Amino acid sequence: MHLLAGLLQQALDPASSDFLSGLDLLPADGQGQRLRESLRSVHALASNARGQRMLTLALSETAAAISSLREGGNVLREIVTRTRAIVGTDMAYISLNDPEKRETRITETDGVWTQAYRDIRMPFGTGVLGNVARADGPIQVSDYSQAVSLAHLEHIDDAVAKEGVKALLGAPMRIGGDIIGALMVADRWAHEFSEEQIFAVEALANQAAVALDNLERLAELTESMGSLETANRDKESSIARLKRLAATDDELFAALSSSEGLPGLAARISQILGRPARLLDLTVRIDAGDVGGEKLHAARALIPASRHTNAPVTATLEDGTTVVVMASVIEGDALGGVLVEGETAADDEAILRRAALVLGTFISHSDASRHNRQRQRVELLATLISPPAEGLRQHTATSAAAYGLEDGSPFRVAIVDGALRSLTDFEEALEVDLGEQLLRGHFDDRLYLGAPEQVFAWIADFLGKPGARRWGGVRMAHSEPLAALSEIGAGFALAERVLTAARSLPQAGNVVGWQSLGTIGIFLANADSQVTQSALRGSLGPLLDYDRSNGTQLCDTALCYLDEGRNIARTAQELVVHPNTVRQRLERIESLLGPEWNNGRRALDHHVLLVVARLLDGSPAKH
CATH class of the missing domain: 3.30.70 (Alpha-Beta Plaits)
Incomplete structure (x- = not known):
């Protein structure tokens, strides 16, 4: 029973590496075989579900990305790039239909090598592209050159051959009931596309059509709003709104040119809106508007959404408070945001947009000034250290x-x-x-x-x-x-x-000076004094000179030997050498420092001075 429960848990985990080997532990009789088949089915379903979740997430991210774009070229580029990555093909491209010429033309590509392929104009009803551009659903061929059911054109076939294209899959893009073009993927090797790939291309084609439709509607709406504003310019409500916006601009630019800083800007925005406004600066981790707790968390979470939509974003907190955030975006980067509580009217949203723009300008300038002051401080320190x-x-x-x-x-x-x-x-x-x-x-x-x-x-x-x-x-x-x-x-x-010494002393605290290091600290504080240098030369001079002349490590051996309580076996283990090597080095040290070098007070003197020599050398102990 425990074995079966464990195998079932592994079957539900598509990433489990022990599942197949675990099936061999089941009995070899008929019941065991049926259990194997059932568990394999469960594993396959779990793997498929995981793949569907990953595909759904990728499609969701693509929808969010293209919805944030406001230019057709950028939308098309984003679609083909993401399509190629999600479907996993050699190339992806989009064609748009020209009903008057009864042809479809490739307008954006990713992964295409030749210009001839990019310039393809396919008449309706010919090739894969020409059929997809007027089809009711997706179309694929496993090998274009062998697809006898297609109407081939010689110059198109030449372009396809030079590109090396074999397998093609495409789905039509629809707006309303009209097909406006096709989303295509292709590989340079012959094969059939999987159901998941077909589903992904069809879903992405629908997203592309919606995005292009939204761009067209946005352009129409922008034009209509411009016309409406011109027509109603003389109306009293429009005049009042324009006056308020003009006054807002005056206040905001006055704050920008003053020395009031972010608190002053926040106060002016609050006065204009008639409610408290909080400002968030993402270039530092200190909240300029003193936004605390849940509101700070909400502001940070909403800024990316506002950046993508280029509009204020509203959310309701757990306590029922409604907050609105407008991102401050400069050159595509979200530098901060303006946060207010409560619902906002259209006029307030326009003010929030202006406030966010001024805040972004202020933060950008402050950030540049901050970096300039940091550079000046570093230069001053460098001059003081090395005058x-x-x-x-x-x-x-x-x-x-x-x-x-x-x-x-x-x-x-x-x-x-x-x-x-x-x-x-x-x-x-x-x-x-x-x-x-x-x-x-x-x-x-x-x-x-x-x-x-x-x-x-x-x-x-x-x-x-x-x-x-x-x-x-x-x-x-x-x-x-x-x-x-x-x-x-x-x-x-x-x-x-002192910092170098503290690394070798586990008992050193977070704040260390030479006095907190005891005897070692006294030597460090007087490292350049004649007394310290004389002590080092007088006690360790022959050893230091021998190491320097012969490239040996007798100082390291002597220090390790004393650190290990004069135990040859432990010293050899620490230095990763044979005990006989340690004995030979100790004989050489004895010949240089004398037979009593590691006894009594001389041992203490040598131990301390070896540590000091190492720290003054600035290198960590090799052992």
């Missing part, structure tokens, strides 16, 4: 002072490291609270920042508190308080060494 030989210029010091970094006032620099997504989240969280007054920039996928002491303390507390786990492994290494711009380069160098 010119003649020193920092006055305008550089003035620019740094705008961010709170100036000679005589304590400040710190830091490097923030982590996964790109987590780093982006952290930086945007800083922007929410600190705005753009924090000097920061990205170098080598890390965030470099400089901040006055008070601001740095807030950042350190923000990142270091328990809830900071949500930043997903973001770690900030910082300098000590600095008092001069000339110290910034050294401060970042120290932060880099």
Whole structure:
């Protein structure tokens, strides 16, 4: 019973790879054979249903895509491209009928190689195309050259042969009761098309006909509306509407040219509509209109639909509130949207369109300005880190002072490291609270920042508190308080060494400085001092020189040996070498550092200095 239940579950899953092998476990008697046949039938039905669902989804997506287009050429291109992808053929094309010339002409193609094929004009009743263009349903041939039932034309046959076409399938496109053309697919190999392919082509042909009909009706409607507006220009209602729209344009452009920002624009739109308007900026993850909770979610969900239809979209929330969203689209990209609550009249929709256009212009300009300010901050940081030989210029010091970094006032620099997504989240969280007054920039996928002491303390507390786990492994290494711009380069160098050291120390927290690293930190903070360099040369000089001269890894071996508690077997395992190799290296180390190099205080000194040498070298431990 358990076996049968498992096989039935696998039969219902078209993606199951164990189904066929599982059938062999059934008894070989007559009952087992009947069970096998029944389960195979269930599996086939499930696979067919899955295929139908995928085809239906593809057709639905195609309908949504072509409904968003407003030009006939774009619609035809979208149809043939998607038809070829969905049906899986070598080519797809559309022909439109010319009733006066009694012929059908190919107008759009995808996958066609030769110009001669693209230029085909097929008289009604000839070839596959000419028959489909006047047929009641789909027509196919498995091999065009062998289809004796078709009326062939020599120049058409030559074009088909040069293109290499064998199998053809087409369906007529109808508007009302009239056939306006045909949607065709073709392969360069002979075969019969499946029922699924025939169904898909016929459905896509119907969608194409509807889309072309809608475009024609839209053009007629646009022309009619223009005529009606001209005819009723002098009517009082029309004049009032035009005055309101003119006043709207004045208000919106005043907001665009002012320094009020998005809050000011939102206030003006709210005043015009007589209800609260909320603005959504998709170029950042901070909601400019303070849209919260369900309304924010609804706005984001409705913006793509509004973009596709180029019109306001209405939805009703779970609490019964009606919301209307108009997407702000610039050059085809949705940059944001305007959200209002309640039903909207035609005049309000016109205002929403204007408001969305101005919002898109504002966001586009703000986004460009934001990127320009980011570039300027990065350039300023780069200059402060590596100042010119003649020193920092006055305008550089003035620019740094705008961010709170100036000679005589304590400040710190830091490097923030982590996964790109987590780093982006952290930086945007800083922007929410600190705005753009924090000097920061990205170098080598890390965030470099400089901040006055008070601001740095807030950042350190923000990142270091328990809830900071949500930043997903973001770690900030910082300098000590600095008092001069000339110290910034050294401060970042120290932060880099601290960050490298923190990676090797599991106990290091989210916020690390040299003091939090204990003895190692003391050496890192004084890496350039004569004392540190003398300690390294005095204790490890012969070993460092030997590695450098001979290309060996005795320092790595010595460090690993001490890390592993002077256990040769574990050291060999970590270094992936034979224990005898470790013994030979230890003999060489002993000859260079002396027989007591790994005993007592000397062992401690060597252990610490080997770690420091590795961190100052900037490379991770090879073992």
